[in-house]
Amino acid sequence: MKPVDLARKLRREAAFKPAALDRGKETLMAVIQQEVEPRRRPTVIPQLPYADIRAALSFLERAFGFREIPATRLEGADGVVHHALIEFGDSVIGIGTQGAHGAVSPQRGGIESQFLSVAVADVAAHYQRARAAGARIAREPRGRGAEAHAYEAFDPEGHRWRFVHQRLREVPRP
């Protein structure tokens, strides 16, 4: 037997759920949609304070899939980033300097006074991505009913994020 044939003996097909490919397509099309839709002008923008804004921007992109909105970054002459806007789906969040406007990063304050709840197309894929990027998980996507389709994670400064399947999100229409 050749060495490659030996390796081939250990090849084994996996058994997939019938809808396995549909979920991946949903994930992709949701990302594509973000690029296609014209940018919104949101009425309310939550502002999150961070001690290290560059690190926060990088993490929120890698782990949670936010994107910095081009040309929104405010940078001092010393190269320090003071503020930037990030987007996800149809929502925008401001990433600002810890201490400015009275807002304190949980890293400094020692408590979280709020959390952000974000609707995603594929909670399991989002969870894997966040974990792979080193996010500390606060609540696993387990439990009964709806809670199996939601999880919570901390970003590096201790802001808590909740990600829920978009079907579970019910926002009253005006």
Added chain:
Amino acid sequence: MSSPSDAEVIGRSLGDPEAFGLIYDRHAAALLRFLGRRAGAKIAEGLVGELFRIAFERRKTFDASRASALPWLYGIGSNLLLKHRRGEARRLRASARMAADGERADRRAGAAALDARLLFPRVANAIEALPDDEREALLLFAWEELPYQSVAEALDLPIGTVRSRLNRARARLRELLEPKGKGRVRSQ
């Protein structure tokens, strides 16, 4: 009219992002099977969307001189799998047990069957112990049956480097098959 090549579709998706959906329709099934063989169904199902998300976000960097996007997609998948080494190792060990049981069930195999029980776990260990780059080249070649040129494109390496990695991986596995290697298997 013939259908457009992957390179043409990706080129079009730069201005018309939704066109990229066609790349998914063409290749997602192959990539899902690839991820499944390596890390099992559960991890693969979570990763396939992620793989294409990354591909979509990097589509500007796709080398348009390559007609097929498949090797490029395999390369993105290989990188994603690095984060799931433990799952891969578990699956490989389970496959080794199944391969050994399969050989044992074959009565005609006789004495060889005894060896199989020892041999396949050793093969799994040997594959597992290969340096990442050699293991990746070997599995893309042996399991995915990609030609050298496609392995080179997937791993973004010159074809000569792929050949030498595969030769090193082969040599390590050959040790398990040769009489001297067999003796070691028995004595351990």
